[in-house]
Amino acid sequence: MKAIIVGGGPAGLMAAETLAAAGHRVTVIDQRRSFGRTLLLAGRSGLNLTHSEPFDDFLDRYGPARPQLEPMLRAFDPEVLRAWADELGAETFVGSSGRVFPAAQKATPLLRVWFSRLVEMGVDFRPGLTWTGFVDGGVETVAADGSKHELRADRIVLALGGGSWPRVGGNGSWVGILRDAGIECVELSAANAGVLVDWTPEHLAAFEGEPLKNAAVSIDGLTVRGEPVITRDGLEGGPIYSLGPAIRRQLGERSVATIHIDLLPDVSHNGLAIRLETKRPKDSASTYLRRAGIKPVGISLMREATGNRLPGDSVGMAALAKAVPVRITSMAPIERAISTAGGVAWSAVDDSLQLRARPGVHVAGEMLDWEAPTGGYLLQACLSTGAWAGRS
Ligand SMILES: Cc1cc2nc3c(=O)[nH]c(=O)nc-3n(C[C@H](O)[C@H](O)[C@H](O)COP(=O)(O)OP(=O)(O)OC[C@H]3O[C@@H](n4cnc5c(N)ncnc54)[C@H](O)[C@@H]3O)c2cc1C
Secondary structure (H helix, E strand, O other), rough: EEEEOOOOOOHHHHHHHHHHHHHEEEEEEOOOOOOHHHHHHHHHHOOOOOOOOHHHHHHHHHHHHHHHHHHHHHHHHHHHHHHHHHOOOEEEOOOOOOEEEEEEOOOHHHHHHHHHHHHOOOEOOOOOOEEEEEEEEEEEEEOOOEEEEEEOEEEEEEOOOOOOOOOEEEEEOHHHHHHOOOOOOEEEEEOOEEEEOOOOHHHHHOOOOOEEEOOOEEEEOEEEOOOOEEEEOEEHHHHHHHOHHHHHHHHHOOOOOOEEEEEOOOOOOHHHHHOOOOOOOOOOHHHHHHHHHHHHHHHHHHHHHHHHOOOHHHHHHHHHHHHHEEEEEEEOOHHHHOEEEEEEEEEEEEEOOOOOOOOOOOHHHHHHHOOOOOOOOOHHHHHHHHHHHHHH
């Protein structure tokens, strides 16, 4: 059997490997001149391949998409992924947070060995071909010189990635092509992305790039601890990424979203109010807040939230420090997000990830409608769905 894989990221390459290992003829095409560029980018921050937490908790990270992804994640689970990486010479270790990385903490060695192995298996790589749509029994592509090529195969796997970081991966233009072909796609949006906040110039001048260390961020009853970072146009960082789905929901309902930041999550409201009662007559607000354990960046955040009108009493001040409201005007643009929410709807594919409207065409990776936090969950699901599509 002959198969064409469109998109040479982790999902597409894993589909290629699975098909080639089963003895099929495989061609991988990609619009770029080289393959796996998003993986290389992920390697710059250590290449967090998967996570070692208990498998049931692991599955929960996929939220509403857990039921659809579960069989794929079970068939190619974190242990299988680690064995696969080990085999490629990228022996893995578990970091202190339970995240799993290759020892080299970068993607280049793994990708080099993987690529060579695929070539040895007979996989044919065709870089510089952009997929533009379907033809009978195949795909239509355009080369860099504008020439059109039709490639035919018994099976096609689409693994075009999401819409983030278009400089290295996909740009989401496949949504239009698939919709025109009658395939339902959920609107793409930024996931694991920063948010936009209108900071005052004073706050930015003093604190751009500064983390709010050991803070707790809440929205709609969900709380995540970590270090949100003040950026030029808003906030970035783990807790913001994790709360992304709830922030997006509020933005969708009200056009603005409000998160609350607890600057001292290990101190109770009463405990903080008592600390704040010891104001000396000559103390400025900043001095006495600092003495109570609040860092200058936190004090500035409190000033931002109140238009520089801090509460006059210790109880009010403690309440503010325990829940500083931050008004979010928008998610950061999808181009700057780590991953993408939305994509090919689950109702558009069958259990083998085959498009119902296009038999013989399967979909894998981030272009499917799921999202997950950072922590290795993204690459794991891309590799698991790639293996599943290949096996199917
Ligand atoms: C900065 C950054 C850091 C990250 N770090 C991590 C991490 O540490 N751990 C983790 O789990 N995840 C991480 N991710 C996410 C992870 O890299 C992605 O989820 C994953 O690469 C998606 O794999 P994919 O195969 O679905 O798509 P991609 O890797 O995006 O690959 C899609 C491929 O399709 C090609 N393509 C797109 N459109 C066309 C077309 N029309 N014709 C031909 N080819 C096309 C693209 O050129 C690309 O090569 C990170 C992402 C970013 C941006």
